[in-house]
Amino acid sequence: MQHKRTVIQVAHQLPSEHDTQYNEKQKEKVARRFYALFQHEYRALRSQVTGGASPEEEERFTIRLTLRLLFLAFLQHNGWLQPDLTAGHTPAHVECLLARLSPGLLEPQSLRRHPHVPDVAIERLFAFLSCYQWKLYEQVQGSEQVLTPEIIGYIFEKTSRQKHTGTYYTGADITHYISSNTIVPYLLEQLQRQYPATLHEIRRLLRCQPNRYIQPAVQYEDLLPTETPDEFERRRSRYQALLHMLETEAITEIHQGITHRLNLQRLAQDVIATTHDITCVHICYAILRSMTILDPTCGSGAFLLAALHILQPLYRCCLHRLMEQPEDISLPESDTIEVFILKEILQNNLYGVDLMPEAVEICKQRLFLCLLAAYPHPSEPGPLQWHIRTGNALVGYLHASQTDTAVLDHALARAYGLATDNPQDFEHWKETHSPFHWAAEFPTVMQRGGFDVLIGNPPYVEYSQIRERYSLLEGAGEQCGNLYAAVLERALQLSRQQVSYLGFLVPLSICGSQRFQRLRTLLRQQTARHWFANFEIFPCRLFQEAYQRLSFFLAQHGSAASPQTYVTKILRWYAAERPHLLDLLHYTAVSIPLLNDSVPKLAAPQHQRILQKLLQETETQPLDLSLVPGPTSHFIYYQEATNYWTKAVRHIPYYKKNGALMEPPHGRFLYFAEEASAWAIMALLNSALFYLWFATFSDGFHLSHYLVQRFPLHRSLLQQPELLRLAQQLEQELMQHARISTRNTHENAQHTNKGLSIELAEYRPACCRPLLERIDNVLAETYQLDSEELAFVLGYDQKYRMGRG
Structure with a gap:
């Protein structure tokens, strides 16, 4: 029974x-x-x-x-x-x-x-x-x-x-998030394909105990650290909506678990532990044993360690179920169940490549120490078949008719234009390029079509910095100018078609920088759906050592006429919020038109609806149509470095370097034929509505001229007396609250023999908040935003823009 x-x-x-x-x-x-x-x-x-x-x-x-x-x-x-x-x-x-x-x-x-x-x-x-x-x-x-x-x-x-x-220590919560949201979806997708009742099991579990799979921070009933009442209400509303979705079995596809930030690892374990059909467990165990997980730039093994810790309880659940019927499975007598599991993972699942021999050595050592920790007392575990290799993941053949590395090396050197009959030149080329031939190193995986899961944190290095050591053949790395683009392109090439999941920690430039357009095109062509979680560096950052804006990029390999894109806003946080940062991630499906091929950063569906109103309003036209080639006396000066505020004024700000008064660097001018137009646009650029536009399509810091020019300007704004009056008052208040700041730079390579003494005017728009809100009220009426939409605009990032005080 x-x-x-x-x-x-x-x-x-x-x-x-x-x-x-x-x-x-x-x-x-x-x-x-x-x-x-x-x-x-x-x-x-x-x-x-x-x-x-x-x-x-x-x-x-x-x-x-x-x-x-x-x-x-x-x-x-x-x-x-x-x-x-x-x-x-x-x-x-x-x-x-x-x-x-x-x-x-x-x-x-x-x-x-x-x-x-x-x-x-x-x-x-x-x-x-x-x-x-x-x-x-x-x-x-x-x-x-x-x-x-x-x-x-x-x-x-x-x-x-x-x-x-370009390598940084990656925290365990980051490696766990990326690894679990690729490994577990792959496992459940494959289980559903081979055992169709899986989705029914998942929906039943979600319906019966929804809170078990919703992140604890999402369902927390009190204020979280630094959480404002508005943030609390939005979080509780999200929780209620998610709770209703699970209780009504509205989750119909496994990948929705990523979008809604469910605890997928717990869900997978529960499917294994509660299914009535032992055949499901057998299938799941077989999928686990055959799963290949690659970090193509593995470094010291942070992502592979995370993968190991995710796989361990999944193996354990399967084995506990299978051992209920001993004839279904037998373990080596010399191994405990934990030792057996770890050997299975190390020899079947984990693959890594890195250019640095030291990194490969440390990666192996850390994995090996995990195995030793499972032994009840010191003994000899015997040799392991490692799949961690030294080599350049970007240089080498993916597929080849034969697997002789020496032959492949010579063929590749000739493709690079090298005459291989000169032994000295050939050895030098091998030393600098460290070719790694996937067909020779991992023939079984490549014959199967590639890897099932690809994860990692590729180097953020400009191609120009490594070109003297080694070069790449034609590809995204060379065209985009950064190695991380080449690693993602190689990851796509190493993926199993229509099957694999990918997860990488990459710079935020993947979302919008024009030079990464080729990479975004590849991602749209070769992934059926992808997710971007985006992170700022102010007031806090993911890597304390690096002022680098970052994105978690997750994707499911496949082809689709219109691939699905899910995004977060550009996330900011205070140190007290960091423990809950990843728990509170939630994605918005993108449906608005892309601006210059960039991936928008959206906080909520409401955010998207506001932008749709701007972009679809029939009375709007791009702002640049109101400009004149200039220069004229009717101008706006704005700073490219934006961060929390767009700082736009109708004068040239005070700036003095080493006692000489001059125009500030990193500024831009907009010229107009009429004074009223200049005042209206000046008010617009300082508004929360424009900040929302900036935060959606920028990298969170740099305000490009293109982004300013493409703002959908309502024609009536240029003739609104109220906006003209508010703009003139704003100019006065900005100057009234400005303060002169002095900065002394240290001697360095850029400043040669002496430092610089700089005096500049610092504007404090936060002091003008009531006036800025009146400007946004005028804009909301013009663009027909309702009261809830206006409240969303005014409240967007307010806690960080205004400061905790």
Whole structure:
């Protein structure tokens, strides 16, 4: 007799994402503290390293040596290296032991001359490391003396010249969000294809216990940190609408779980745990075992670690169900269920490539330490079949009739125009380009059609910075001018057609920058639907080390006449809001016309309706039709750097550099034939309505001339006496509240031998808020916005524009 299963029986619940973010915040604090002390010890060690072929080679050797010692500290302090490393045993002894544990964890360094390291320098570093507790569990919490394997990746990415390589330490909540919203949708999509009743199971679970799958922050009944009453009402309205949708089984496709920010991992586990048909579990387990997950620029393995932690409970749920009937599955006697799961994941699911051998080594080490953590006591796990490789993911053949790498290298070198009969030139080309032939390295995957899930954080490096080292053949990287575009294009080429899910953390320029138009065209042509979550850097940013506006790009591979696009607004947050930032993500489906091929950033359907009114109003025309070539005495000056406010005035702002009065840099002029037109447009540019337009189509900071020119201007605005009067009053108030700011720049490469003393007028539009709201009231009446739409415009980003005070 088959017993009814309920969700309550599901073991191994996920921790809440708020708790996960709290733990990550604590671990980040510990990591920063350790790194500050580590830097001092590292410099002491580096000063003792001598005899290398060059200072650069000595630096590289020291970094790699230090990171290897961190790895060995984890092994030693958890009983995997006996006897003690400091008790006189040679490096050969350690290397032999590691070779038995798992080959490839400590590859020989390619050095022209081996540097010398005094024993006393190593002893000092050992003394420093012995002050800490080295725990194998990535999720462990503890004091500032407790370190987890994540610290190896943290140290590596901090010491790998971030600006030069374009690599940054990626927080676990980010890697988890991107990985779970690609891996789990892929799993459920494939399960539904092979077991059509899956969607019925999903809809039943969502209907019966909807709050189980809605993010806790969304359904929270009180004010969240820094949340305003208006934000609270909008959040509660979203919650009620989502609750109704789940209770009425309005979720009809799996990808809607991404759009509505459901807890898809919990949902997938519950499907496995509660289904009445064991055939469903068998199918799900087979899909898991065959799933291939690639990070084409894996670095120290942050995304692959996230993928591992997502797959673990899914495997576990399947095995617990299958072991209810022992004849359905058998595990090796030597392995616990957790060890078996981890071996399956490491050998079947995870694939990574990186140009830096050090990164590949660390990635393997972190994954290996995860496996060791599952053993109840130290023993030899035996060799693993790694799918983590060193090479240039952008240089090499995807498909080939044969898999001899030497033959492929020669063929590719000839495609680059190199005469391969000169051995010295050929070896130099191989060294600089590091060709990686997917057909040879992963033949089974490529014969199957490509990878199922592709995730990662590609380097944000201008192509011009690497062109001297290696070049790319024709593609998006060369045309767009940045390597991240080339990585996304390669990811599309490596995807299984109509099947794969992709998830990458990329610069916000993917949404609107004109030079990335080719990339956006490729994405529309080769994905059936895609999601963009967009993040500002003010008042806070995702990466503390990088002033880089970013987007989460998620996509489902496929072709569609009109691919579906889902977007967020440009998100801002205070530090107190960071724990809930990703929980509160919600997407709006795009239906408004694209402006210059850019992806709009929308906060809600209401946001889109307001823009539609502007764009579809018959009495509007592009603002540039009101301009004259100029110059004339009727002008507007506005600053390209916009951020929270568009600062437009009817005079040239005060600016003095090294005592010389001059026109401010990074400004633009608009010229008009009539004075009234200049005043009307000046009022418009300072309005919240124009800020909404700017925030929708810009990168959140730079106001392009094109964006100003394309604003849909209502013809009647140029003849409205009330708007003219308000504009003149606004000019007076802006000047009245302006203050002179002095800035002294430091000596640097740009300013050569001396710094600059700059005085400039800073305008404070927030002081003119009542007047600006009256301007927006006039605009709302002109564009026929109702009271709710006007309230939305006035309230958009108000908390950040006005400041918490």
